[in-house]
Structures are given as structure tokens and as C-alpha cells.
Amino acid sequence: MSGLIQLLNSVGLPQEIVIKATFYPIACLILVFALLVVLSRNIFHSALYLAFVLMGVACVYLYLDAEFLAIVQVLIYVGAIVTLFIFTIMLTADINTGPIRGMIRRVLGGAFASLAILFILIRVIARTTWQAAAQNAPAISLEGLGRSLMSKYVLPFEVISLISLAAIVGAIVIGKGQKR
């Protein structure tokens, strides 16, 4: 983000307006693609739309001064997880789930529950007075992030690596199937 701001300063555009004019379209695109993810009949299209949502979220991370997280998001989510989803969809047959009995009731119930949750959340967010105290606090650098990951938070880091190892071994054992 700081590189972007320097670029804007050199061009002479007011950065406030540019940030606003790019953030809200990206947010709208994220929501539209997320709706396409849950509404499209074809599960394969749904996985492709998920990739767009994840890239949009990576852009939002850039607005929040989290460049490293944005890169990790693109590498791990778009690069690995979406590929994994697409492979699994191709290995299992029912791509198009045709019309199912009781679908209307299910959609109405789901829409009611999710809209209720959304209403409560938006109401709470709108009613809380957020303090903009640390607005100009310096964002943590990549070096600082690495330092605190390797010193203060080294134990959770090791635990997460153990979980990843367990997931790899578990997936191999589950996916291997019975012995012939």
C-alpha cells in the first residue's frame, strides 16, 4: 500500500479519492462473486467464482496494510486450495445437482437465517462507536512480522506445523482406501 501511495503522490492524484474509488467497487465485486459461489447450480463454476472472491479479499488485505497476508492469500488459497477443490470436483461425478424436492423451502429457510444474522451484525456494527485512536500507528513491517512469529509466537507456530503434518498424513491415509 505504501508503494501505491508514493505512486499516487508522484502522479498528483488525491490519494483519498483514489482509495475510495477503488475500494468500494472491489467490495461490491467480492459480494457479487460470493453470491455467485453460493447460487450457481454448477459446482465447478462455483469453485471458479471462489477464486475471484479470494483474489478480491487479497486486495482488501492490501488496503489494510497487510501485504504479506495478501501474498499468502493468493499463494495458498488461489494457488493451492482452489486447485484442490477443482481436482476433487473432477474426481467425483455429480457436477450438476438437478432440481431437488423441497429446494424452495430450503432456500427460503437459509435466506431467512442468514439475513437474520446479517441484520444483527450490521445493527451492532452501526451502533458501536469505534475509536479511531491508533489510526496513524505505523503498520508492522514484514521483518517485524517474521520476528514476532519466530520469537513471541513460536509455540503456536510449531503447533500449527504439527497440525499441517497431521493433516497431510490423515489425508493420505483417508484417500488411500482399502488394500486390495
Added chain:
Amino acid sequence: MIPQSHYLALSACLFAIGIFGILTRKNAIGILISIELILNAANINLITFNKFLGSPDGLGQIFALFVIAIAAASAVVGLGLVIAIYRSAKTILVNKMDLMKW
């Protein structure tokens, strides 16, 4: 700058869409995809609070990294289970998986 509440509203919308997906999908892979949407909403929240509350050692970003790692692990195990179930039951629709239903 964008106010904090707008990031939180974006995250709330993404979360609600994910909940809708979990409740309406019959395909097990569709449910896993919706779970990824919800985890992304949580990540946006974590990083927003990290920026606006100004954590000195970047705790919010580190927590978001851990969430991404857990999401990857859960996707791997979940998709492995889906493939194993498909191999034995020949379906990935959750309403057809009723082997343990009494």
C-alpha cells in the same frame, strides 16, 4: 481513509453469504467452499482490528496466518473424506449419506 465499520460490514455480508451457502447446498464440496467464505470473512475482521487497534507485534496478522493454515488443513482433510465417501457410497450429496441414520 475507509472507516473501520465499512470493512466490518463487508466481512459481515461475506459471513452471511457463507452461512446461506452452508444451509442450502446439498453437495458436500459446496459446503466446504462456503466454509472457506466464512473463514475469509473472519480473516478480514482480524486484520481490520489489527490495523485500527494498532497491535505492536502484529498479533492480528499472525492469527490470520494461522487461520489460513487451519483452512488449508481442513480443506485437505475434508476433500479427502469426500473422495473416500464417494468411493464407497457413490454420492457426494449430503442428504444421500444416511448409512448411520437409524
